[in-house]
Amino acid sequence: MARMAFESFEPPRRLVRALAESRQPGGGDGVGEWLEQLPELAQQAVDLRELTVERVQAPGGRSSLVLLVRQVGDVPAVLKLAPERARPESERAALAHWDGRGAVRLLNPGDTHGVLLLERLRPDLSVRSLPEAKALLEATATLRRLWVEPPQAHVFETVAERTGRQAEAMRAGSAADTDTDAEVRGLVDAALAVRAELLGSAAEERLLHGTFRQSKVLAGERMPWLAVGPDPVVGECAFDLARLVRDRVEDLIASPSGAAITRRRVKRLAESLDVDQERLRGWTLFRAVESGVRALRVGRTGDAELLLEFAGWL
Numbered sequence: 118m119a120r121m122a123f124e125s126f127e128p129p130r131r132l133v134r135a136l137a138e139s140r141q142p143g144g145g146d147g148v149g150e151w152l153e154q155l156p157e158l159a160q161q162a163v164d165l166r167e168l169t170v171e172r173v174q175a176p177g178g179r180s181s182l183v184l185l186v187r188q189v190g191d192v193p194a195v196l197k198l199a200p201e202r203a204r205p206e207s208e209r210a211a212l213a214h215w216d217g218r219g220a221v222r223l224l225n226p227g228d229t230h231g232v233l234l235l236e237r238l239r240p241d242l243s244v245r246s247l248p249e250a251k252a253l254l255e256a257t258a259t260l261r262r263l264w265v266e267p268p269q270a271h272v273f274e275t276v277a278e279r280t281g282r283q284a285e286a287m288r289a290g291s292a293a294d295t296d297t298d299a300e301v302r303g304l305v306d307a308a309l310a311v312r313a314e315l316l317g318s319a320a321e322e323r324l325l326h327g328t329f330r331q332s333k334v335l336a337g338e339r340m341p342w343l344a345v346g347p348d349p350v351v352g353e354c355a356f357d358l359a360r361l362v363r364d365r366v367e368d369l370i371a372s373p374s375g376a377a378i379t380r381r382r383v384k385r386l387a388e389s390l391d392v393d394q395e396r397l398r399g400w401t402l403f404r405a406v407e408s409g410v411r412a413l414r415v416g417r418t419g420d421a422e423l424l425l426e427f428a429g430w431l
Contacts, residue, residue, distance in 0.1 A: 123156040123163075126173075128182060135179035138415040139202065151200035155182060158198055162232050166225075168196060174240050178346060181205070185237070193237035194224060204348060205231045210272050211324060211349035219262030220326075220344045221337075238335040238343055245331035249365065252331050253382075255342050256361060257389055259334050260326065263344060267324040267351045276325075276352025277316050283407045284309055290414055301410070304428050308406035311399040320353035320396070329357055331364045355392045359400035362386060363427055370423050376430040383431075402431040 136148050151158075159182060163170055167189050174183035174195075181199035188194050199205040212223040212233075225234040244252045244259075267273060291305045326333070327348035337343040350356070362382055369375040383401065387394040409424030 123160040126156045126159065128152060128155055129173065129175050129177045131176040131179060132182060136200070136202070138417075139180070148200050148202050151202075155198065158231075159184065162196060162198060162229070165229070166196075166234065168194070170196075183240075185240070195221075195235040195237055195240075197233040197235060199231055199233070201231065204274075205233060207273055207349050208347055209233060210268075211326075211347050214268055214324060215263060215265070217339075217343075218265075219259050219340075220347065221335075235345075236337075236339075238337045238345065240335060242336040243332045244334040244342055245364070249368075252364075253361070253386070256329075256331050256334050256364075257358075257386065259342050259344050260329055260357065260361070261390060263326050263329075263347075264323040264354050264357070267322070271324075271351065273324065273349050273351045275322075276350055276356045279327075279350050280312055280316075280403065280407075284312060287407060287410050290410055300429075301413075301425060304406045304425060305410060308403045308428070312403045315353075315355075315396060315399050315403075320355070322351055323354055323357075325350050325352060325354070325357040327357065328360060330360050353396065354390065355387075355396040356400045356404075358386055358390060358392055358397055359404045362397070362401045363405055363424070366423050366427050370426055375427075379427065379430050398431055402428055405431070 133152065136152065139148075162168075163184075163186065168186040171185040171187065174185055177183045178197075178199075180203035181197050184196040184198075186194050186196045197205075199208075209223060209226070212220055212235075213226045216222070217236075221238060222236040223233065224236060225232070228234060244255050246252075247255065287305050287309065291302055326344055327350040328346065329344065333346050334342050334344055362379070363369070369379055372378060383398050384394055386392070387397045405424050405428040409421045409428060412418070412421035412424060
C-alpha cells in the first residue's frame with residue numbers, strides 16, 4: 118500500500134458496525150470522530166514508523182483497525198489503531214507487563230496514544246481451528262500464563278467496576294423495555310444476584326485478559342500459541358475463564374445434550390485451572406446474560422437467543 122493510499126480508505130464494515138453497537142447513548146465518546154479521522158491517523162502512524170503496509174486484516178477486530186505491516190529491514194509486524202473507547206492504553210500496559218509471556222509481544226511500549234505495534238502472529242490460524250478438546254487444552258494453557266499479579270500502581274479496571282457498569286445497563290434496559298419477557302427478566306435478576314454474591318466474598322486478584330476466548334489465541338513463531346486483543350481487568354480468575362466456557366455456543370445449542378456438555382465443561386475447566394466451580398458457574402451466568410441482553414439491545418436477536426438459552430442451562 119503506497120504512501121497516501123489511505124485517502125480512499127474505508128474502515129472494515131465489521132469494525133464500523135461493532136463500534137456503532139458499543140457507542141454510548143447520545144454519542145459523546147469520540148468514536149464517530151475517530152472513524153472520520155482514521156484514514157489520516159493510519160497514514161500518520163505508517164509514515165512515522167516507516168512501515169510498509171501489506172494489507173488490512175479483514176474481517177479484523179471489533180474495536181480496532183489492524184494492519185499487517187513490515188518494518189525497516191523487512192521485519193513483519195502488526196499495527197493496531199484503536200479509539201479511546203476501546204481502552205488501548207490499558208491493553209498497552211497489560212502487554213508490557215506480560216512482556217511476551219503467553220501474549221503477543223508489544224514492540225512500542227512508549228509510543229503514540231492509541232497506536233500499538235505488535236509482533237506478527239498468524240492472524241488466520243487460531244486455537245479455534247483445532248478439534249474442541251485440543252482447543253480447550255491449548256487455550257487454558259495460554260490463559261494460565263497470563264494470570265499474574267498486576268503491577269502495584271496499575272491503571273486497570275477491576276472486575277467490580279466493569280461489571281458494575283454492565284449491571285447498571287442491564288437494570289436500565291430491563292426496566293425500560295416493556296417487551297422484555299418474563300424469562301429474560303428472570304435471567305437478568307439471577308445474573309445480578311449472582312454478581313452481588315460473588316463480589317461479596319474475597320477472591321485472589323490477578324491481571325486478567327478480560328475477553329479471552331479461543332479466537333483470541335493465535336499461532337506464533339516463538340511460541341506455538343499466544344493471546345491477542347486483551348481488554349484487561351483485575352480480579353479473580355473465574356471471571357476470565359467464564360467467557361471460555363461458552364466458546365462455540367452455536368454448537369452447544371445445536372446439540373441435544375448441550376446442557377449436559379456445558380455443565381461438564383464448567384467442571385472440567387474449573388478443575389484444570391484450580392478455579393472454584395461454583396464461582397465459575399456464577400460468572401459464566403452473569404457474562405452470558407450480559408452479552409445476551411446487550412445483543413438484544415442492538416438488534417442482534419439471533420445471538421441474543423443463543424446466549425440466553427445457554428444462560429438458562431446454568
